[in-house]
Ligand SMILES: NC(=O)C1=CN([C@@H]2O[C@H](COP(=O)(O)OP(=O)(O)OC[C@H]3O[C@@H](n4cnc5c(N)ncnc54)[C@H](O)[C@@H]3O)[C@@H](O)[C@H]2O)[C@@H](O)CC1
């Protein structure tokens with residue numbers, strides 16, 4: 001599902017208006033779709049709408065008029081004077097259809113809000129920046145404490161549509177009705193928490209313009225089915241690629257095992273690991289299908305370089321880092337490997353990223369690398385962890401990065417985002433990152449495309465956690481890796497349903 005940055009959405013609105021649909025008609029269409037969503041709550045009779053001065057406020061006045069016509073009791077609370085032509089027009093229409101407007105400073109506003117069955121937030125939309133302040137912040141905080149149904153128009157006020165960040169207070173919605181396409185800020189935390197259920201309504205928008213203007217996505221089943229490598233009856237292990245995982249140390253003996261589990265279970269033809277002996281023993285006793293090559297010492301050292309390079313000749317992708325540790329010689333060896341493999345398809349994870357932080361210039365020589373840091377690791381590389389910094393980093397170093405979290409974002413050098421929203425708190429436990437890196441390495445070996453592999457890997461691990469029978473608290477990366485089979489089955493069933501018009 002395509003998603004938009006606010007600036008892209010503004011451009012889409014402009015293009016549609018240039019084609020001849022008046023902006024006020026776009027506003028009417030948007031407001032009608034909100035009306036339909038409100039009418040899905042049959043017990044809601046009395047509604048309070050907070051309106052800002054921009055076009056989001058304009059939507060609010062139009063929604064108010066439509067709700068009055070639908071027989072509801074409606075009060076508008078004016079947070080800012082209407083200032084755009086469409087907001088001014090719709091505010092006056094609301095009044096001429098008998099609507100009542102209250103200034104937000106009025107002392108009766110709180111009791112009016114507490115009486116309402118539903119509160120609609122039409123204060124700010126995609127034009128919001130900064131922080132809610134003064135009386136508006138006070139009212140939003142008051143509303144957040146009420147039991148009524150809360151619905152946000154386009155995006156909850158206080159949430160940045162660009163990156164989901166919230167400074168101070170924001171409206172906490174049960175449902176957010178958005179127009180044309182979801183906004184990036186709907187799907188990234190903390191914004192994702194404030195949106196409740198996100199309903200995308202695109203009546204009146206042109207599919208062709210949306211497709212042409214937008215390249216970022218929230219990863220959904222449809223996209224995954226498009227990207228999933230096919231499996232042919234007439235095939236062999238060579239058809240599905242080979243991955244080499246380099247990692248492990250005498251302390252971290254399980255990480256390469258988890259990474260190899262991800263690789264095996266996501267369909268790779270051959271999985272090689274190169275690890276110190278203690279880590280190889282774990283792999284050999286748990287995953288006999290893996291070709292576990294044993295390193296020379298308790299860590300990956302310079303002495304191992306030649307053998308690793310030799311094995312890598314058989315691999316279509318290389319994962320470096322799971323459990324590799326922070327020994328200084330190991331870090332130097334990792335930097336050497338990055339230079340030697342500069343033309344290979346590589347996933348760099350965990351303490352492989354620690355090694356990279358010692359010399360970021362190595363990135364300028366790599367042609368096809370995906371970094372998979374969590375925010376702590378990314379801060380070490382970049383100094384910041386916000387979305388703009390991530391996008392700048394990928395552009396400057398011409399690389400791909402997955403910034404992992406409760407929502408994860410894959411960013412490419414051209415500012416295209418792929419946002420993963422699958423997953424559970426069962427993944428918030430040591431080991432999940434290792435499982436992910438091997439899964440991505442496996443899909444990279446199968447498809448020859450790291451970005452595609454990153455998208456598939458994130459979705460697979462998250463979906464497997466969702467489908468697992470284990471409770472989130474007691475789930476483990478090794479159990480989640482074993483659930484990949486269910487993800488494949490679900491996708492196949494979904495595809496079959498779609499083919500026969502059943503829907504999923
Ligand atoms: N034709 C269109 O462009 C359509 C727009 N629509 C609505 O219009 C919205 C976008 O409208 P606008 O671009 O007018 O943006 P907003 O309605 O979000 O308001 C932006 C205004 O608020 C001010 N502002 C921003 N942050 C502030 C802060 N922290 N404190 C005080 N003031 C602040 C800005 O300076 C600007 O004047 C969308 O979210 C959507 O709801 C829909 O009606 C669909 C059609």
Ligand SMILES: Nc1ncnc2c1ncn2[C@@H]1O[C@H](COP(=O)(O)OP(=O)(O)O)[C@@H](O)[C@H]1O
Nearest residue numbers: 374404405406423424425427428430431432433
């Ligand atoms: N609450 C959550 N919801 C969804 N995914 C999560 C959650 N917590 C963690 N994850 C995922 O689990 C993985 C954890 O990776 P990482 O922090 O590197 O862990 P590890 O210490 O196991 O290497 C990431 O892919 C992250 O997106």
Ligand SMILES: [K+]
Nearest residue numbers: 121124153155
């Ligand atoms: K809003």
